[in-house]
Amino acid sequence: MSKLMQLNKNKIQQLRKHKCWSQDELAAASNLSIRTIQRVEKTGNASLETVKAVASVFEVEPLYLQSNKDIENVTFNFLCKYSWIAAFALSSVFFGLWIVDILIPTLKGADFNNQYKIHGDFRYLDFGGISFFAGFALLGVNLFIEFLNRKRMTGRVTVNSEAD
Structure with missing residues (x-):
């Protein structure tokens, strides 16, 4: 059995309608069955031979x-x-700014609280920590999505191999 390709079903329908053809007429012109044309326009799945015929x-x-x-x-x-x-x-960036604007001057003898007042009480560590944990959360979500995609793809391969 040939491998299925994913087609843009909307393009095929538009091309067919542009020629003012019914699905029957497209099937006859391409030497394909009406069922094949219906499937292609419904799901977008087609064999290489079908793609060549329609193209x-x-x-x-x-x-x-x-x-x-x-x-x-x-x-x-x-x-x-x-x-x-x-x-x-x-x-x-936030951790670096905290080091440059707050920590280094404080280590050189500046007043810690005064350094925050100079920079408008901006809490570099708070924003740095939040973005750091957000990065871990986003990475975890990304890894979970990749895991689900691989699991789904593996399931498809198993189903296809049983059909062959």
């Missing part, structure tokens, strides 16, 4: 029919995946 009928490259993630979705996933790095970087 040929619409006179487009098969790559054009493949499913593309929206750029917003890709950006959101990227931010979710790497936000923990930003949180750790932010905590490093």
Whole structure:
């Protein structure tokens, strides 16, 4: 059995409607069954042979029919995946500022409380600690999501291998 590809079902429907074709007409033009066309438009799943046949009928490259993630979705996933790095970087900045603005002058003899008043009572350690723990929380969430994705993918492989 051939490997299934994920197609952008909306593109296929738009191309079909642009030609004013029914699903029956697309099936006849591509030498595919009506059931295959219905499945492709419903789920987006298609074999390589089906992709080639549909692409040929619409006179487009098969790559054009493949499913593309929206750029917003890709950006959101990227931010979710790497936000923990930003949180750790932010905590490093706050800890560094605390060392430079509060700790070093205090070690040189400045009044500790006066150093905070000079900087508007800004609590570097509080924000550094919060962003540090937020980084750990985001990292934990990211690892858990990766674990679930791998577990789901492993489950799919098992189901597919049983079908073959």
